[in-house]
Amino acid sequence: MADDQAYKFSNNYSDLSNSSGVDAGFQFEFYCQRCSDRWRTNFKPYRSGQASGWISKGASLFGGLLGSASSVVHGLAEAGWHSARDDAFKEAVADGKRHFNRCGACHSYVCGPCFDTENGLCFNCAPDVKVAITRSRAQGEMQSASEAAHDEGRSRGNRHDVRQEMQLVCPQCRCETHGAKFCPECGYKMAQQVQCRGCSTSLEPGTKFCTECGQRQS
Incomplete structure (x- = not known):
């Protein structure tokens, strides 16, 4: 044996x-x-x-x-x-x-590309400095880009009118409308609310005077 x-x-x-x-x-x-x-x-x-x-x-x-x-x-x-x-x-x-090469620290057997011949250690125990630098630089770049993208998303989000109410599901055929004025499946007109020009109160479409401040809407 x-x-x-x-x-x-x-x-x-x-x-x-x-x-x-x-x-x-x-x-x-x-x-x-x-x-x-x-x-x-x-x-x-x-x-x-x-x-x-x-x-x-x-x-x-x-x-x-x-x-x-x-x-x-x-x-x-x-x-x-x-x-x-x-x-x-x-x-x-x-x-x-x-x-294979036997690591002097962890005693693992590794191939040539995974072994630091000068120090007698595998790259798990003695990571390649240049590789570590390049990896850290890439990680920093990715993190910075992610933060910049997050800031850009917040900027774009501020341009949306988040106060306006909208129907996301058609009351007639139950299709998702994604906030459209008309149902993409059956053409049903959605009852989207509008904002008062004076006090921003949500109003039903066609309202002539604001029910909160009385300002004329059309």
Whole structure:
């Protein structure tokens, strides 16, 4: 079996191996523990499993003695699979350790782009200064632009007449009107209120004199 250190490193791997068939063999895929980029080992064929696969194909065509031979070879391939897989896994872990870098602080294994070779640390433990500066500058720009947009929105909002009452749903067909004077679905005239020219009291359309201050409206 692979040793404890190998398994500690390899907790970020996927086993792509096949135990039988003409494509039987060993292959493993490891992941950078910072960015999750994948690195795959070279495929190592499992000859016993491949032989079993070819004989099985022949048996399906010719049967007879090939069928018996297929069962025997398949059993031998299965018996030797676990030991062969462990040996292949040890080699894969050794190759993986040469490909990845071990952080001296958090002990994660990371790929080259995620590793500060000079300091021996991953960029999670020792962030790249230039990257941090650029990120902070972008965040500041976004925040400033958001604040400016908010101020512009308030300025635009001040130009709306928020005192005027309006019907948002047509009383005849129940369609949303979005404050229109006529229903966009059935053409029904909405009863929008108007403001008194003198005291700004809300009045029904067609009112000749304000009911609050008496000023003539038309």
